[in-house]
Amino acid sequence: QLKLKPLGFFQVREFFPSYDWEDLVKVYGILGGNPAYLLEFDERFSIEQNLMRYLRVDSILYQDALFILREELEDPRNYFAIIEAIAKGRNTLSEIVNETGLDRGLVGKYLSVLRELDIVRREIPITESYKSRKGRYFINDFYFNFWFRFIYPNADLIESGSGELLLDIILREFDQYLGSVFEEVARQFLIELNKRETLPFKFTKIGGWWHKDKEIDLVALNEKEKKALNKKALVGDKISAQKGGFRFFMEKEIYEQSDVVSDAMLGRIMDNEIIFDELDSSILDNINEIKI
Numbered sequence: 001q002l003k004l005k006p007l008g009f010f011q012v013r014e015f016f017p018s019y020d021w022e023d024l025v026k027v028y029g030i031l032g033g034n035p036a037y038l039l040e041f042d043e044r045f046s047i048e049q050n051l052m053r054y055l056r057v058d059s060i061l062y063q064d065a066l067f068i069l070r071e072e073l074e075d076p077r078n079y080f081a082i083i084e085a086i087a088k089g090r091n092t093l094s095e096i097v098n099e100t101g102l103d104r105g106l107v108g109k110y111l112s113v114l115r116e117l118d119i120v121r122r123e124i125p126i127t128e129s130y131k132s133r134k135g136r137y138f139i140n141d142f143y144f145n146f147w148f149r150f151i152y153p154n155a156d157l158i159e160s161g162s163g164e165l166l167l168d169i170i171l172r173e174f175d176q177y178l179g180s181v182f183e184e185v186a187r188q189f190l191i192e193l194n195k196r197e198t199l200p201f202k203f204t205k206i207g208g209w210w211h212k213d214k215e216i217d218l219v220a221l222n223e224k225e226k227k228a229l230n231k232k233a234l235v236g237d238k239i240s241a242q243k244g245g246f247r248f249f250m251e252k253e254i255y256e257q258s259d260v261v262s263d264a265m266l267g268r269i270m271d272n273e274i275i276f277d278e279l280d281s282s283i284l285d286n287i288n289e290i291k292i
Contacts, residue, residue, distance in 0.1 A: 006033030006141065009185045010192070016043040023047055026174070029181035030054075032143035037061060048167065055151075055163030062158055065147040072117055078102060080152065082110050083139060086120065087148035091136040111137060119144065126207035126219055134210065142181060149177060183217055190220060190229075201227045 009028050013019075015038045016027060026047050031037040040061050041050045054061045073079045078100075085099035093111070097104050114120035121140050124132040139145040150170050151158070157166040187206060193199050194206075203220035210216070220229040 007035060007038070008033060009188050012038060015039070016041070018043050025178060025181055025185060028185065029142050029178050030146050031061070032141045032145075034141070034143060037064075037143055048171070051167055051170065052163055055158050055166050057158055057161070061143075062151060065144055065151070069119075069144075072119075073113075078106070079110055079114065080148075082107060082114070083119070083144070084148045084152055086137050086139055087145050091138065093135070093137075096137065123207065125209045125211070126205055126221060127209060136210075138180075142184075146177070187218060190218070194220070199229060201225060201229070203227075203229060 009024070012028050012033060013024055015035075016024060019027065027038070027041060030047075030051070031041065037060075040054070040059075042053075045053070053059065056062065069079070069083075070076050081100045081102065082096055085096045088099070090096050090099040093104070093107065096111075097107050100107065102110075111120060111122075115122060118140055120137050122135045122137055124130065124135050128134060139148065150166070150173075154166050154169060157163065190199070190203075190206060194203055199220075201222050203222050205223065206218070206220040208215070208217055209219055216230060218230075221227070
């Protein structure tokens with residue numbers, strides 16, 4: 001069976017040529033890259049107006065996730081509980097177990113099935129081996145991610161014809177939700193620049209890094225040349241996922257880059273020495289150059 005890959009973010013633009021970049025990120029975060037779902041939105045309408053068309057009981061976007069997953073999964077209730085937990089940001093095995101109340105072994109079994117079906121993926125810190133115990137789980141498709149974050153837990157509002165109430169809930173939490181969408185857009189953007197060889201060096205790996213309460217959301221490595229490219233440093237600042245007065249996320253990233261770098265370096269340079277206590281020395285020994 002041939003499985004078609006979803007469209008990437010920059011291909012989505014072809015469906016909505018009149019939308020600005022901010023609206024394109026929103027569309028991608030709601031619908032993902034499935035052309036059939038992208039065709040359900042009309043660029044003549046605003047994102048909010050399109051969402052109201054989504055939040056109807058007769059909407060394909062509302063119905064399709066349920067139909068597809070019930071066809072794929074034998075015991076949808078427990079699977080749905082696990083996927084919903086991941087959509088709410090419970091990404092580690094322990095967090096999913098605590099959120100769902102299911103047995104740890106059962107959750108592990110269900111996660112394996114979801115990974116085989118390509119519904120869920122497991123990520124590890126970029127410097128770790130695949131055997132790492134620091135794995136985190138994420139939903140692959142933004143359509144399902146949005147559906148389980150907002151639609152599934154509030155389906156009663158759609159069934160009762162109260163889509164406008166659900167729209168209010170979505171809009172209140174939308175900026176926070178879009179943080180992970182922007183990170184994926186940035187990853188695709190860096191991969192495209194890497195193909196064009198327009199970066200300071202050509203990377204061989206790209207991903208996130210985390211340890212305890214420290215996190216770098218996106219880092220690209222060239223292991224042979226021992227070089228690293230860091231998009232931005234996150235030190236547990238959840239506010240960074242919001243626009244903070246800027247018109248859109250891309251603008252925020254551009255203007256805040258220097259502040260992020262300065263904040264990240266506070267307390268890390270003393271007596272001409274760079275201090276990174278949270279990183280294992282073996283990692284730093286293998287890096288000759290860092291470009292930000």
